Amino acid sequence: MSLENLVLITGQQIDQGVALEAGKTKQKYVQAAGVCKFDKEDFRKLGCLIGTPVKVSTEYGEVVVYSILSEEAPHPGIIFIPAGPWANQLVNPDSQGMGTPTYKGMKAKVEVVENGKVLGTIALLKKYKK
Amino acid sequence: MINKHVKTHTDVVCPFCGSLCDDLEVDVVNDEVVEVRNACKIGTQIYFSSNSDNSDRYTSPMIRKDGELHPATWEEALEKAATLLANAKRPLLYGWSSTEAEAIQLGVELAEITGGILDNCSSICHGPSIMAMQDAGIPKSTLGDYKNRADLVIFWGCNPVHAHPRHLGRYSEFIRGYFRKDGLNDRFMVVIDPRTTHTAQLADLHIKVNPSEDYELFSALRTVLKGIELEEEYVSGIPREQIEQLVEVMKSCNYGVIYYGLGLTHSLSHHRNVENAICLTRELNDHTKFLIQPMRGHYNVAGSNIVFSWNTGYPLAIDFSRGYPRYNPGEYSVVPALLRDEIDVTIVVASDPVLNFPAAAVENMLKHPLISVEPHETPTSALADVVLPVKICGVEAEGTAYRMDNVPIRLRKVKDGPNGLLTDREIMKRLINAIKQKKNL
Ligand code: SF4
Numbered sequence: 429m430s431l432e433n434l435v436l437i438t439g440q441q442i443d444q445g446v447a448l449e450a451g452k453t454k455q456k457y458v459q460a461a462g463v464c465k466f467d468k469e470d471f472r473k474l475g476c477l478i479g480t481p482v483k484v485s486t487e488y489g490e491v492v493v494y495s496i497l498s499e500e501a502p503h504p505g506i507i508f509i510p511a512g513p514w515a516n517q518l519v520n521p522d523s524q525g526m527g528t529p530t531y532k533g534m535k536a537k538v539e540v541v542e543n544g545k546v547l548g549t550i551a552l553l554k555k556y557k558k
Numbered sequence: 559m560i561n562k563h564v565k566t567h568t569d570v571v572c573p574f575c576g577s578l579c580d581d582l583e584v585d586v587v588n589d590e591v592v593e594v595r596n597a598c599k600i601g602t603q604i605y606f607s608s609n610s611d612n613s614d615r616y617t618s619p620m621i622r623k624d625g626e627l628h629p630a631t632w633e634e635a636l637e638k639a640a641t642l643l644a645n646a647k648r649p650l651l652y653g654w655s656s657t658e659a660e661a662i663q664l665g666v667e668l669a670e671i672t673g674g675i676l677d678n679c680s681s682i683c684h685g686p687s688i689m690a691m692q693d694a695g696i697p698k699s700t701l702g703d704y705k706n707r708a709d710l711v712i713f714w715g716c717n718p719v720h721a722h723p724r725h726l727g728r729y730s731e732f733i734r735g736y737f738r739k740d741g742l743n744d745r746f747m748v749v750i751d752p753r754t755t756h757t758a759q760l761a762d763l764h765i766k767v768n769p770s771e772d773y774e775l776f777s778a779l780r781t782v783l784k785g786i787e788l789e790e791e792y793v794s795g796i797p798r799e800q801i802e803q804l805v806e807v808m809k810s811c812n813y814g815v816i817y818y819g820l821g822l823t824h825s826l827s828h829h830r831n832v833e834n835a836i837c838l839t840r841e842l843n844d845h846t847k848f849l850i851q852p853m854r855g856h857y858n859v860a861g862s863n864i865v866f867s868w869n870t871g872y873p874l875a876i877d878f879s880r881g882y883p884r885y886n887p888g889e890y891s892v893v894p895a896l897l898r899d900e901i902d903v904t905i906v907v908a909s910d911p912v913l914n915f916p917a918a919a920v921e922n923m924l925k926h927p928l929i930s931v932e933p934h935e936t937p938t939s940a941l942a943d944v945v946l947p948v949k950i951c952g953v954e955a956e957g958t959a960y961r962m963d964n965v966p967i968r969l970r971k972v973k974d975g976p977n978g979l980l981t982d983r984e985i986m987k988r989l990i991n992a993i994k995q996k997k998n999l
Contacts, residue, residue, distance in 0.1 A: 435769045437752065437769060438824075446603045449604050450603050451934070451935070452935075453614065453937070454614075488917075500754055500755045502754060503753040513913050513917075513937065516917055520916070521915075523828070523891070526888045527888045528686050528824070531916075532821065549937055550941075556920055558925065
């Protein structure tokens with residue numbers, strides 16, 4: 429199943445902050461930041477089990493992350509991905525001429541992907557190092 | 559039994575977030591941290607991550623050869639970094655928000671002698687706040703003042719439970735103040751956020767604004783405050799009655815403060831959101847005392863703006879290519895400069911842009927040589943060409959940092975850290991000397 433016309437917000441989370449300090453290349457960091465947090469009602473429409481990898485895409489890119497239920501809900505129509513390299517595959521790099529990228533408020537689509545794999549921090553970013 | 563070998567450090571300052579808590583206690587045995595008291599989860603982790611059992615810690619400089627990072631001597635690594643910077647046409651010097659003021663000051667000199675673009679992390683967080691302040695000024699005070707006086711606390715587009723975990727307890731909400739003897743019972747707390755964040759779950763009033771529609775809500779509040787009736791039934795998803803109610807709450811308090819975060823600066827209207835927030839705050843002062851405070855993220859990001867300003871006149875987005883500083887956010891800001899792919903060498907000090915920047919900017923940054931000054935393995939250091947490992951400021955090195963309200967606080971050193979590592983400051987000095995020699999300056 430898939431969901432369209434969602435709004436993606438990115439931001440800080442405490443467990444992701446702890447994982448940042450504990451080691452950004454460790455698995456714990458992937459579990460803290462490589463996730464997409466859903467409103468319960470939205471998630472029900474997606475029809476998959478909690479923890480299933482999902483592909484999130486925006487105009488700017490796409491990435492596979494684990495799906496989980498948001499504790500900071502309800503927020504129907506909004507998905508949340510903690511600040512980090514997974515979120516940064518999806519954010520709008522444009523700053524409307526003022527310098528700061530637009531990290532919040534992108535239109536997003538979510539699909540359940542068969543055998544989706546959530547990449548680790550370095551595996552995700554290494555493709556840019558030629 | 560009392561362990562005589564434990565050395566307890568008190569009044570330690572946490573080098574993580576802009577709250578810059580200065581009441582930590584850290585126990586150290588044989589240069590290893592064994593206990594941290596008073597810090598939040600994140601602050602505690604910083605101290606434990608400095609210990610020798612952390613495999614992510616670099617113990618020697620590294621240089622990339624044949625695609626892999628290999629240990630090198632300080633001479634080799636500094637020479638390589640200095641050569642890259644001295645020969646660069648358009649170097650970028652970025653980071654600075656998680657190091658101390660003296661190292662930042664030397665960073666400004668390094669930018670001047672290399673003719674580079676100098677920018678700090680506020681470029682991707684509260685840069686819009688600074689631009690708004692330059693346009694509109696800002697009525698603000700210090701965290702101690704808010705703590706003692708505020709009876710209305712508004713969190714707009716920020717989630718301190720997650721991003722500044724002790725802020726509510728130390729400065730803004732739960733804490734007792736001189737005029738707020740009963741702590742949270744003496745305060746009214748409003749949260750304005752599209753999600754029911756953990757901070758919103760604690761609020762007396764949660765206003766669920768639509769994402770990216772804060773600007774309209776500020777304008778509606780200003781309209782009602784001026785005594786004009788709203789024609790629309792809903793603004794930014796908020797019913798007219800609730801907007802009127804919020805204006806009444808704001809007007810009737812004795813001392814209000816708006817703490818705002820990246821919800822305003824990271825959405826489409828960026829600095830215009832903040833400017834509108836500042837104008838609202840200013841207009842509220844016709845009725846009562848009202849102030850506004852950005853929730854700065856990294857512990858010394860405010861310091862990087864301040865140190866840049868006192869050295870160059872500008873707080874961020876500075877270009878030295880003509881030999882003197884020029885300021886133009888949007889052009890010399892780090893992400894737009896990378897998107898134009900004009901940067902040919904990057905040095906990153908105390909930051910992790912490979913983790914934090916939008917993918918398109920990371921892609922261009924990694925096309926060219928990258929130097930990382932960093933204590934731990936991070937995506938930036940792991941993909942860098944030269945890694946210069948350092949002692950951790952606030953744990954293994956002293957220095958000055960500026961809290962989110964621009965109050966300078968001296969960071970403490972609680973342990974020596976691994977042998978053979980330099981401080982950020984020493985690395986800057988050595989790079990400056992080496993580059994001056996190469997350029998005959
Ligand atoms: S609130 Fe911020 S400064 Fe205070 S202990 Fe936590 S991370 Fe450190």
